[in-house]
Amino acid sequence: MEAFLHQVLSGVASGIIYASLALALVMIYQSTSHVNFAQGEMAMFSTYVAWALIGAGWSYWAAFPVTLLFSFALGFLIERIVLRPLSHAPVISIVLIFIGLFVIFNSVAGWLFGYEMQTFPSPFPDRWGSQYASAHELGLAVVTVAILAAVFAFFRFTSLGLAMRGAAQNPDSSRLVGVPVDRLIALGWGLAGVIGAVGGMMAAPIVFLDPNMMAGILLYGFAAALLGGISNPAGAVPGGIIVGILENLAGAYIVGTELKLTLALVMIVAILLLKPAGLFGRALTTRV
Amino acid sequence: MTMTSETEALGLRKGVFAGQHTWQVISVLIVVAIAAVLPFVLSNYRTLQATLVLIYAITLLGLNILTGYNGQISLGHGAFYGVGAYIAVILINHAGLPYWSTIPIVALICLVGGFLFGLPALRLEGLYLALATFALAVALPQILKHPALTKWTGGFQGITINPVPVPGKLPLNPDQWLYLFCLAVTLIMFAIAWNLLRGRTGRAIVAIREHTTAAVGMGINAAFYKSMTFGVSAMFAGVGGALGALTAQFVSPDSFGFFLSITLLVGIVVGGIATISGALFGAVFIQFVPNIADQISKAAPWALYGVILIGFMYLMPQGIVGLLRTIPDHYRNVFAVLRHR
Amino acid sequence: MTPILETHHLSASYGPTRILHDISLSVSSGGVTVLLGANGAGKTTTLRAICNMMVRTTGEIWFQGQPIERKPTENIARLGIGHVPDGRGTFIHLTVEENLQLGAYMRRDRGRIGDDMAHIYGYFPRLKERRRQYSGTLSGGEQQMLAIGRALMLRPKLLLLDEPSFGLAPIVVREIFDILATIRRQDYVSILVVEQNASIALALADDCYLLETGRIIMKGPSASLANDDAVRRVYLGY
Numbered sequence: 001m002e003a004f005l006h007q008v009l010s011g012v013a014s015g016i017i018y019a020s021l022a023l024a025l026v027m028i029y030q031s032t033s034h035v036n037f038a039q040g041e042m043a044m045f046s047t048y049v050a051w052a053l054i055g056a057g058w059s060y061w062a063a064f065p066v067t068l069l070f071s072f073a074l075g076f077l078i079e080r081i082v083l084r085p086l087s088h089a090p091v092i093s094i095v096l097i098f099i100g101l102f103v104i105f106n107s108v109a110g111w112l113f114g115y116e117m118q119t120f121p122s123p124f125p126d127r128w129g130s131q132y133a134s135a136h137e138l139g140l141a142v143v144t145v146a147i148l149a150a151v152f153a154f155f156r157f158t159s160l161g162l163a164m165r166g167a168a169q170n171p172d173s174s175r176l177v178g179v180p181v182d183r184l185i186a187l188g189w190g191l192a193g194v195i196g197a198v199g200g201m202m203a204a205p206i207v208f209l210d211p212n213m214m215a216g217i218l219l220y221g222f223a224a225a226l227l228g229g230i231s232n233p234a235g236a237v238p239g240g241i242i243v244g245i246l247e248n249l250a251g252a253y254i255v256g257t258e259l260k261l262t263l264a265l266v267m268i269v270a271i272l273l274l275k276p277a278g279l280f281g282r283a284l285t286t287r288v
Numbered sequence: 289m290t291m292t293s294e295t296e297a298l299g300l301r302k303g304v305f306a307g308q309h310t311w312q313v314i315s316v317l318i319v320v321a322i323a324a325v326l327p328f329v330l331s332n333y334r335t336l337q338a339t340l341v342l343i344y345a346i347t348l349l350g351l352n353i354l355t356g357y358n359g360q361i362s363l364g365h366g367a368f369y370g371v372g373a374y375i376a377v378i379l380i381n382h383a384g385l386p387y388w389s390t391i392p393i394v395a396l397i398c399l400v401g402g403f404l405f406g407l408p409a410l411r412l413e414g415l416y417l418a419l420a421t422f423a424l425a426v427a428l429p430q431i432l433k434h435p436a437l438t439k440w441t442g443g444f445q446g447i448t449i450n451p452v453p454v455p456g457k458l459p460l461n462p463d464q465w466l467y468l469f470c471l472a473v474t475l476i477m478f479a480i481a482w483n484l485l486r487g488r489t490g491r492a493i494v495a496i497r498e499h500t501t502a503a504v505g506m507g508i509n510a511a512f513y514k515s516m517t518f519g520v521s522a523m524f525a526g527v528g529g530a531l532g533a534l535t536a537q538f539v540s541p542d543s544f545g546f547f548l549s550i551t552l553l554v555g556i557v558v559g560g561i562a563t564i565s566g567a568l569f570g571a572v573f574i575q576f577v578p579n580i581a582d583q584i585s586k587a588a589p590w591a592l593y594g595v596i597l598i599g600f601m602y603l604m605p606q607g608i609v610g611l612l613r614t615i616p617d618h619y620r621n622v623f624a625v626l627r628h629r
Numbered sequence: 630m631t632p633i634l635e636t637h638h639l640s641a642s643y644g645p646t647r648i649l650h651d652i653s654l655s656v657s658s659g660g661v662t663v664l665l666g667a668n669g670a671g672k673t674t675t676l677r678a679i680c681n682m683m684v685r686t687t688g689e690i691w692f693q694g695q696p697i698e699r700k701p702t703e704n705i706a707r708l709g710i711g712h713v714p715d716g717r718g719t720f721i722h723l724t725v726e727e728n729l730q731l732g733a734y735m736r737r738d739r740g741r742i743g744d745d746m747a748h749i750y751g752y753f754p755r756l757k758e759r760r761r762q763y764s765g766t767l768s769g770g771e772q773q774m775l776a777i778g779r780a781l782m783l784r785p786k787l788l789l790l791d792e793p794s795f796g797l798a799p800i801v802v803r804e805i806f807d808i809l810a811t812i813r814r815q816d817y818v819s820i821l822v823v824e825q826n827a828s829i830a831l832a833l834a835d836d837c838y839l840l841e842t843g844r845i846i847m848k849g850p851s852a853s854l855a856n857d858d859a860v861r862r863v864y865l866g867y
Contacts (some may be wrong), residue, residue: 034415086601095361095414096553096596096600100594100596101598104590107588107591166727173680173718176703176706177782177783178706222423223423224423261427262427262430264426269313
């Protein structure tokens with residue numbers, strides 16, 4: 001029973017990481033109708049920045065906010081410089097650009113920081129650990145949920161958040177009330193970068209830091225975003241947690257841990273087959 | 289469009305096509321002749337590289353049919369290549385089949401497999417196919433390493449096979465024979481593609497890319513064509529993979545991950561999306577450029593690929609569509625032609 | 630007095646297709662101008678051209694003596710033009726109140742927003758009843774009121790209305806136009822309204838322009854156009 005509970009709680013912890021990626025993906029999808037395939041690599045790169053700062057002697061909680069600032073700027077600048085000029089290009093072009101970014105981040109990270117696996121510290125004291133969840137799992141749940149809650153509050157209660165929601169849903173009407181839609185899209189990218197970076201920094205102590213650490217997590221982030229409904233940010237969190245729990249339980253009791261990525265693939269295909277709009281999303285129309 | 293201009297357009301098309309036809313045939317014959325002679329003038333090492341170019345060309349052609357002509361995105365064609373490679377090796381090692389028989393078997397399996405895989409995602413926006421193929425690409429190496437399948441797949445160590453034997457008493461060395469075998473398969477695959485794309489099927493495929501709703505309104509079963517196109521392109525990739533396995537005499541899971549799919553995408557972007565000859569140019573590029581870039585640093589080839597992908601999207605500001613404006617008239621008059629079926 | 634809005638030789642195209650040819654019109658300060666035309670005449674395109682939305686334009690547009698042609702749409706809104714678009718443009722996944730709050734997004738005088746919202750609820754009590762409802766669930770007439778309210782939250786000097794009567798029952802249309810007349814009087818807002826429904830628009834307007842296939846074919850005080858036989862036959866149907 002204890003073991004089962006531990007699996008579930010572990011699943012919740014990894015699910016929260018997937019939820020972060022999913023939320024970042026959904027935010028960008030909402031405002032631009034594009035899926036940022038490079039989100040994971042951007043998160044990985046930001047995590048390396050944190051690692052480098054810590055390696056240079058900074059304390060974890062000093063490096064953390066600086067990394068968040070970096071990831072915000074990274075997302076913002078990429079949207080402005082790389083994507084904005086091509087905002088009207090066909091979907092294929094945009095996807096290829098994302099893949100290009102994926103590859104560039106991956107290779108530059110390898111070039112700057114090397115390909116060997118590194119350890120990444122967990123800032124949470126060991127005494128937080130119990131037989132149900134490790135100290136890091138507990139800590140990451142607290143920190144990430146706090147950040148996600150702040151993001152949701154931002155969207156719900158501030159006028160800037162309202163403007164961003166409006167700009168994502170209806171850019172034309174937003175412009176008519178004076179909302180600078182393009183700037184807010186870039187802002188959304190910055191925010192998504194921050195959320196992704198948090199996910200990366202929380203995952204790194206568990207999966208270890210190397211340039212390829214995020215591909216699998218990104219895949220689970222996709223599954224979580226699809227499950228929650230790719231058009232609904234609120235769905236990212238339950239979607240992520242469900243995916244995390246399923247992954248852990250299936251890995252522990254059914255297919256073994258070697259097939260976890262396949263599980264993500266199966267989940268994605270199953271969702272596309274059965275309920276493409278996800279649990280909480282709006283019904284999709286095929287764009288032709 | 290008035291009746292006069294439609295007729296004019298058709299007449300123009302016929303005239304242009306007739307003239308082009310002769311040129312095309314001549315240039316194809318020249319290229320084939322040069323290709324057939326290559327193994328006898330090049331060293332064994334260069335012949336091997338030329339073989340790899342042919343293999344990539346087949347694979348890229350398949351991806352081109354899907355992405356360029358039919359407008360669908362696949363981020364996972366490396367997976368079909370890998371599946372083709374593993375099937376070929378398993379057939380040779382476990383079923384004792386001769387090497388040449390693996391090609392049609394792989395083709396059939398990948399055709400059907402691709403068709404089935406494409407079905408769920410194709411009802412939805414292209415983005416979902418991108419997601420599903422991305423998932424396939426990332427997951428495949430793990431599947432190949434799974435303990436339950438190790439008996440067949442050799443796990444993370446992979447499998448080796450014997451080199452392809454030269455038949456009978458032909459005065460060729462194995463590298464030359466392998467090259468000629470691959471050349472023969474390449475010619476067959478290119479002929480299949482050319483035939484597919486220039487007929488009614490081809491026009492339907494392009495019509496779906498250009499304007500799916502209109503195509504459906506004209507009676508084209510878009511879902512079927514999209515799945516079929518996906519299956520066909522998977523077939524090409526699988527055949528490429530099988531030939532690749534025969535050439536390398538070795539398969540291992542990590543060679544067929546997401547980065548192979550990225551390489552293929554770079555190949556069609558550079559070579560020219562929605563062109564048949566582009567597959568050849570792209571193949572040359574992805575065969576030779578990484579070797580050069582590798583000498584700078586391990587990361588350089590990939591960074592270069594990333595820059596190329598982004599750069600090409602800029603240089604063609606309308607993206608793929610911009611390049612398509614140069615495609616001969618008989619594709620752009622899709623609607624006129626379809627109405628006159 | 631200078632007109633609050635003037636266009637000189639304004640032409641507009643969607644891509645290669647030219648829709649408007651050489652439109653010159655003006656809206657007097659504090660006045661109501663109606664642009665009448667049948668379907669496809671280019672009425673929506675005219676309003677879009679003024680706000681530089683979705684069309685390419687040539688020619689001049691002057692707002693309060695400043696040239697605004699080809700400025701970004703959001704900047705034009707900030708100058709004080711409130712556009713109630715074709716199809717209402719409701720933020721259907723936001724509540725009524727959030728729609729109105731968005732209208733006030735760029736306002737500097739945040740303290741007065743609450744008062745303005747109360748003012749608008751005064752015009753449209755039904756919106757007040759439904760303020761926490763998702764605006765996608767509102768009826769057509771209510772969404773039209775919401776769209777007008779949202780534009781008013783900008784405190785615009787000029788209101789652009791695209792076929793406010795579209796798809797609404799006559800009694801609702803009358804109600805809306807009555808409120809527009811009140812708004813014009815009380816809030817000193819100039820109005821440019823494009824309409825197919827000639828009779829009710831002419832009753833509100835001071836000046837009228839007739840638009841046909843992208844060109845202005847007639848113009849004058851609305852009273853005289855209302856009495857013109859040709860106009861009556863074509864647009865009023867009798």
